[in-house]
Amino acid sequence: MRSILKFGCNLSFGILLTIGIGTAMVEPSVNAAIFDRSGRKLPDREVNSARVNWQMLSTAAGRRYNGVGLIEVNYGICTGFLFSTGVHPKAPAYVLTNGHCQGSARKLPGNREIIVNRSTKTQFTVNYFHDFKADRLTIPVKRLVYGTMKNTDIAILELSKTQQELIAAGIVPLQIAAAPPVAGEPAIVVGVPSEGVKDELNFLHAVTCQTGELANVKEDVYNWQKSLRHRCSIVGGMSGSPMISLKTNRVVGIINTGVNDNATKQPQCSINRPCEVAQNGAIQTFPQENYGQLVDRIPSCFNPQGVFDLDRASCQLERP
Structure with missing residues (x-):
C-alpha cells in the first residue's frame, strides 16, 4: 500500500x-x-x-503511550515500542518492532534467518506527539539482540540506556x-x-x-x-x-x-x-x-535481571 x-x-x-x-x-x-x-x-x-x-x-491524552515511538534507520522508518522486562534497576531498555524493519535498503532477512546480537545504526525516538513542546528524546540502539521473519516478523532492540533511566525520564514501558x-x-x-x-x-x-x-x-x-x-x-x-x-x-x-x-x-x-x-x-x-x-512468547526469554537470554530454558523463541 x-x-x-x-x-x-x-x-x-x-x-x-x-x-x-x-x-x-x-x-x-x-x-x-x-x-x-x-x-x-x-x-x-x-x-x-x-x-x-x-x-x-x-501529549496529555497519550501519555501512557509515550514509549511508542519512531524507529529510524538509514533507509526509512517504522514504529516500535518500549516494553517492560521487570523491575531490575540495571536492566537494559528494550524495544520491539518488526523483523522486516531491521533489513537493509537492498535486502530483508531471509525466510529462514534468525539474527542474534548484531550491531545496528537504528535510533529510537519517543514522545512523538504533534504537540510535544520539549526536545524529543532520541536513543541510539546498542544492538539488535533478536530478529527474524521466519514464522513470525519480530525484532528486539537493546537501547543504550537502561529501562530505569527511561522510566525516570517519564517514558512508560508497555506490558506484554x-x-x-x-x-x-x-x-x-x-x-x-x-x-x-x-x-x-x-x-x-x-x-x-x-x-x-x-x-x-x-x-x-x-x-x-x-x-x-x-x-x-x-x-x-x-x-x-x-x-x-x-x-x-x-x-x-x-x-x-x-x-x-x-x-x-x-x-x-x-x-x-x-x-x-x-x-x-x-x-x-x-x-x-x-x-x-x-508476542506472548517474548517475555519467556528474559531472565530475572531483565536481560534477554535466548539460551534460557524457558525461552520459547526459535533459535538459529
Whole structure:
C-alpha cells in the first residue's frame, strides 16, 4: 500500500526504495488497509480524510503511550515500542518492532534467518506527539539482540540506556501479554502513520478496533504462523505498532502486513498481496484483512535481571 521507507519524518511525499527478495525488486511496506468508523474499508487515496478510523494523540491524552515511538534507520522508518522486562534497576531498555524493519535498503532477512546480537545504526525516538513542546528524546540502539521473519516478523532492540533511566525520564514501558488474545477482544493500535500522510498528521495516532481470528499467512517467501487478523487502519510507517488489549492494557500483537490496493492484480501470496493458507493448502487473499504477529512468547526469554537470554530454558523463541 504505502512504503514504510521515506527519507526523514516530515516529507510530504513518499520516496520508494527497492530491495531484493529472491530475484525480484520490491518495496518493503506495511501493505495494509484503512477503514472508516463503521468498519468499512476505504480506498488508499482517502488516507488524509477525516473518515479514517484513527485519531492523532496529544501529549496529555497519550501519555501512557509515550514509549511508542519512531524507529529510524538509514533507509526509512517504522514504529516500535518500549516494553517492560521487570523491575531490575540495571536492566537494559528494550524495544520491539518488526523483523522486516531491521533489513537493509537492498535486502530483508531471509525466510529462514534468525539474527542474534548484531550491531545496528537504528535510533529510537519517543514522545512523538504533534504537540510535544520539549526536545524529543532520541536513543541510539546498542544492538539488535533478536530478529527474524521466519514464522513470525519480530525484532528486539537493546537501547543504550537502561529501562530505569527511561522510566525516570517519564517514558512508560508497555506490558506484554502472556497469552494470545481472544477473537473479538477490543484493542487499540498506536503508531506513526507516514506514507501518504500529510506532514501535520505524521505523528502518533491511536486506532480503536478488535482482534480477529488467527490465520497462517504467506507473503512471497515468508510464512507467518498464527498471524492475528484485524481491521485496524494501518499505513506505511506503522510497521511494528503495538496492538494493546483494552481489557488488560497489555500488548497482544504487533502490526506487520496486509494487502496493497494496487496489488490486487498480482499473483496471490506475492509481495504486497499476502494470502491465507488453509490446513488443506488452499490459498486465498482477503483485501479487507490486515495482519499482526503474536508476542506472548517474548517475555519467556528474559531472565530475572531483565536481560534477554535466548539460551534460557524457558525461552520459547526459535533459535538459529
